[in-house]
Amino acid sequence: MSIQRCCPPKRVIKADYSEDAALFQALADENRLAIVASLAQADGEICVCDFTDCLPLNQPTVSHHLRILRESGLVTSERRGTWVYYSLAPDAKRRLQQSLRAIFEGDE
Amino acid sequence: MSIQRCCPPKRVIKADYSEDAALFQALADENRLAIVASLAQADGEICVCDFTDCLPLNQPTVSHHLRILRESGLVTSERRGTWVYYSLAPDAKRRLQQSLRAIFEGDE
DNA sequence: TTGTAATATCGAAATATGTCGATACAGCGG
DNA sequence: CCGCTGTATCGACATATTTCGATATTACAA
Numbered sequence: 366m367s368i369q370r371c372c373p374p375k376r377v378i379k380a381d382y383s384e385d386a387a388l389f390q391a392l393a394d395e396n397r398l399a400i401v402a403s404l405a406q407a408d409g410e411i412c413v414c415d416f417t418d419c420l421p422l423n424q425p426t427v428s429h430h431l432r433i434l435r436e437s438g439l440v441t442s443e444r445r446g447t448w449v450y451y452s453l454a455p456d457a458k459r460r461l462q463q464s465l466r467a468i469f470e471g472d473e
Numbered sequence: 474m475s476i477q478r479c480c481p482p483k484r485v486i487k488a489d490y491s492e493d494a495a496l497f498q499a500l501a502d503e504n505r506l507a508i509v510a511s512l513a514q515a516d517g518e519i520c521v522c523d524f525t526d527c528l529p530l531n532q533p534t535v536s537h538h539l540r541i542l543r544e545s546g547l548v549t550s551e552r553r554g555t556w557v558y559y560s561l562a563p564d565a566k567r568r569l570q571q572s573l574r575a576i577f578e579g580d581e
Numbered sequence: 582t583t584g585t586a587a588t589a590t591c592g593a594a595a596t597a598t599g600t601c602g603a604t605a606c607a608g609c610g611g
Numbered sequence: 612c613c614g615c616t617g618t619a620t621c622g623a624c625a626t627a628t629t630t631c632g633a634t635a636t637t638a639c640a641a
Contacts, residue, residue, distance in 0.1 A: 376514070377526070383503045389497045399485070402575070406484070418485070423600075424601095424617085425620080446607095447609065449618060449619090468513060532588075532589090533589080536589055552637085554587090554639070556588085
């Protein structure tokens with residue numbers, strides 16, 4: 366009698382999803398989502414001071430979240446004088462949709 | 474002389490993104506992404522034993538990740554006999570796309 | 582009922598993350 | 612140069628996460 370298998374051998378994918386995971390990790394915080402949504406819907410840049418004014422976080426914490434978003438490549442920053450302005454990266458939405466496609470449809 | 478503002482007052486959004494953040498957090502791990510991608514591309518159920526066989530993780534760790542995905546609602550499970558089979562939730566992709574839209578376009 | 586296999590849960594360890602106060606840095610005005 | 616304001620970094624703390632070994636649970640078979 367042959368060994369019983371629980372199921373026909375399914376392909377468990379062995380691709381490297383670490384970059385996609387890093388992207389989703391950047392979005393895995395409600396305050397960072399509020400920042401990204403504000404940038405997307407403002408359709409332009411927003412000054413750091415507006416985030417520190419409006420978010421329920423202290424200034425170093427806002428700076429910390431902005432750094433994580435900046436390092437993920439989803440947002441960019443530009444200093445003008447004393448102020449620093451953040452914008453959504455032009456390809457932010459496309460990169461996220463691409464990651465979703467990679468997961469759900471196997472695109473790369 | 475009036476107080477100088479760094480910029481015209483931009484709307485920093487105060488919506489509650491905690492549910493979207495939870496969804497992205499479920500995807501913020503490369504092993505969980507591999508699980509979701511396998512389920513999506515298998516277009517059907519996959520037995521836990523296949524994950525424990527193929528992922529570079531021990532069995533309790535696989536079970537832990539499956540639980541996180543199950544609790545996020547992105548996957549479902551069904552026991553048949555000794556084995557447990559996991560499937561992608563039918564609305565998984567739609568929920569994620571909806572979250573992306575909520576962030577980038579302000580839909581709710 | 583007793584044993585075996587598959588999966589889940591528990592408890593602990595290491596690491597990562599979110600948060601903040603204190604401080605450093607950068608740019609501007611005097 | 613000095614002081615002020617906006618932003619970033621540092622250090623510390625609490626909490627969360629990932630991982631695993633040990634153990635419990637579930638279902639089946641003898």
